[in-house]
Structures are given as C-alpha cells and as structure tokens.
Amino acid sequence: MASLSGAFTPLARQLKHLGCAQCLRAFGSSAILEAGHNKWSKIRHDKAVKDAKKTAARSTFTKNIAFCSKLLGPDPNFNPQLAAAITAAKKGGVPKDKIEAAIARGQGRSSSGAALESLTLEAVLPPSIALIVDVETESKGRVLQDLSLMVKKANGSLGSSKFFFSRVGRVVFEKGESGLDVDQIMEDAIEAGAEDLENDQEGNIVVWTKPTGTAQVCQAIGPKFNLKMHSSDILWIANEDTKSKLDSSEELIKFTGLLEMLREYPDVQGVYSNVSRGSMSDEEWARIQENLDR
Structure with a gap:
C-alpha cells in the first residue's frame, strides 16, 4: 500500500x-x-485447462476399451488387448462405471443393456467452422434436442458439413522394445489393408486405413510382430483446402465453450472440426485441440 x-x-x-x-x-x-x-x-483458467486435458485423456481410454471389446469380446480374461486397455484406463483415473459402460458400448449396448444407435451430427458455426459429432445413444431424439440447443447457443446451426472431411481409420501400435519401424512391417500392413504408415513423435507406428479396415490391421499386424496396440479410431479428418482460421473473438469463446460441453456429454464419442489456428494465444489454441479428436 x-x-x-x-x-x-x-x-x-x-x-x-x-x-x-x-x-x-x-x-x-x-x-x-x-x-x-x-x-x-x-x-x-488453469483448472479449466487441467479438466479439459483429463476429459480428453479419459475419452481416449474409453474409446480404446470399446474398440477392444468389439474386436475380441467383452471378457478381459479371454481378451488380452481389452485387459491391457482396462489397466491403462484405471491408471489414468477412469471411474469403474465409465469402464463398464465402454465395454458394453463395444457390444452395441448401454450399461443398462439397451441397444445403442449411431448418430452423426453435422453443424456449421461462424465465421465458417464445420463441425461433426459422432454419437452412440439409446435415445436419438433426446440427443438431437440437447446437442441442437448447444450448437444454437454458440450461434451455430445444424447443416451439412461432411464434405469438409474425409473418413479414415487409424491404428497406433506402441514401438515398445521391439525396435521395429514402418519399413519392417509395411508389406504385411499393406496386405492387411493399410493405405499409409508413419511414425509419430513418440516413435509409435501409425497405420492409416479405410474406415472398415482397422480391425483387420489390428488382428494381422499386432500378433505377428508382437506389437501392443496403443489406440484405434475411425476419424473425420478435415480436408486441407476446407480448413478455416479462427481468431481471438467472441466466436472463439463460444466455439471453445461448445467443444467443452460436447466433450462432457456422455453419448458423444467423437468431436471433429475443420478449425485452424488464426490469431490467438497458445492457451486458447490448446483448449481447442484438447477437446477435438484428431
């Protein structure tokens, strides 16, 4: 003073x-x-960033559990990939009920036993941001009403946006102690349906496939080369010529808030956008990336 x-x-x-x-x-x-x-x-703000990272990590864990359950069955005693995915999720702090729900989702049902239906929501937001939301739910009507209201509050509207994207499959194998690189598995991977291979920043092997080819690649490549699966996804990838820059603005605030609400919604399985970084801070861009699947 x-x-x-x-x-x-x-x-x-x-x-x-x-x-x-x-x-x-x-x-x-x-x-x-x-x-x-x-x-x-x-x-x-720091708490919001940490919460977003935690939510994104949990989403990755549960998606892997659902995929492994779908691939080789819901019993971890007879499905080592599922057992490994569950162990990783527990270490990551995913609650037991979320793990059980992911196992059930892999079998096409909710945790209560109700059959699940797939739904893809398309939306467009200002200035020219396209959004795709993949949903699995036992109540399409409820989800459409809830998500439509979220989009409307962000000044967006439901409308066709798939033409901004390409649908692809992705399988990531841990490099581990094998020392294998993409060249050593390329021939077998292509024969199994791979369309491209690369190493990520951590040295993991990333295999790109058609959307229907992920399971075949997992079953053909993993056991043969003793590779542990890190993750498997079917993604919407924005086409380069359709990406749209977003700057720090009221639109950015509303768009980020929408992504965070979508990520928290229990029936949402994936959130994709053609957004690219305009004039904004590192923190603002990080919040967007943490709430998008890519």
Whole structure:
C-alpha cells in the first residue's frame, strides 16, 4: 500500500486538497482488487485447462476399451488387448462405471443393456467452422434436442458439413522394445489393408486405413510382430483446402465453450472440426485441440 500511495503522490495530494476522501480510498484499493480478480481468473483458467486435458485423456481410454471389446469380446480374461486397455484406463483415473459402460458400448449396448444407435451430427458455426459429432445413444431424439440447443447457443446451426472431411481409420501400435519401424512391417500392413504408415513423435507406428479396415490391421499386424496396440479410431479428418482460421473473438469463446460441453456429454464419442489456428494465444489454441479428436 505504501508503494502504491507513493507512486501516485501528486494525484493523492490533489484529491485530498479537493476533500475527496472517498474517491481517494476507492482509488487506493482498486489496483489491489483488480490484482485479486486476475489471480482468481488465472486459477479458474488453469483448472479449466487441467479438466479439459483429463476429459480428453479419459475419452481416449474409453474409446480404446470399446474398440477392444468389439474386436475380441467383452471378457478381459479371454481378451488380452481389452485387459491391457482396462489397466491403462484405471491408471489414468477412469471411474469403474465409465469402464463398464465402454465395454458394453463395444457390444452395441448401454450399461443398462439397451441397444445403442449411431448418430452423426453435422453443424456449421461462424465465421465458417464445420463441425461433426459422432454419437452412440439409446435415445436419438433426446440427443438431437440437447446437442441442437448447444450448437444454437454458440450461434451455430445444424447443416451439412461432411464434405469438409474425409473418413479414415487409424491404428497406433506402441514401438515398445521391439525396435521395429514402418519399413519392417509395411508389406504385411499393406496386405492387411493399410493405405499409409508413419511414425509419430513418440516413435509409435501409425497405420492409416479405410474406415472398415482397422480391425483387420489390428488382428494381422499386432500378433505377428508382437506389437501392443496403443489406440484405434475411425476419424473425420478435415480436408486441407476446407480448413478455416479462427481468431481471438467472441466466436472463439463460444466455439471453445461448445467443444467443452460436447466433450462432457456422455453419448458423444467423437468431436471433429475443420478449425485452424488464426490469431490467438497458445492457451486458447490448446483448449481447442484438447477437446477435438484428431
């Protein structure tokens, strides 16, 4: 407080001279209040970022569990890939009920035993952002109503957006201790239906396939080369010529909020967009990426 009053001594004297004691008190405390507000905003922002990362990680775990359940059955005692996926999910803090729901989803039903239906929601948001949401649900009507309302609140509307994307399959194998690279498995992978192979930043082997080819690649490549599956997905990948930049703006705030709500919605299995980074901060871009499947 001493340093603050010292910094503004001429103004303080002027206010005192004018008899504005109340103005002086307000002036002297405003900076402190603002500093406290900024600190609290930063704490809330940091928590939001951590929560988004945790939600995205849990989504990856449960998707892998569902895929392994679908691939070789729901019993981990007879499905080692499922057992490994469950173990990884538990270490990642995924609750038991989420794990059980993912196993059931792999068998085409909800945790209550009801049959699940697949639904793809298409939407467009300003300025020219395309969105695709993959859903598995036992109530299409409820999901359509809920998600439509979310999109509307973000100033978006339901409408065709699939032409912005390509549908592809992706299988990621852990490199582990095998030392294998893409060249050593390429011939077998192509024979199994692979369309492209690459190494990611961690050295894992990424195999790209047609949407219907992921299971065949997993069964053909994993056991033969003793590779542990890291993940398997069927994705919507935005075409390069259709990507749309988004800058820091009111649209960015609403779009980020929409992504976070979609990620939290229990029936949503995947969220995809053609958004690309415009003029925005690293933190703003990170929040978008953490809530998109890619």
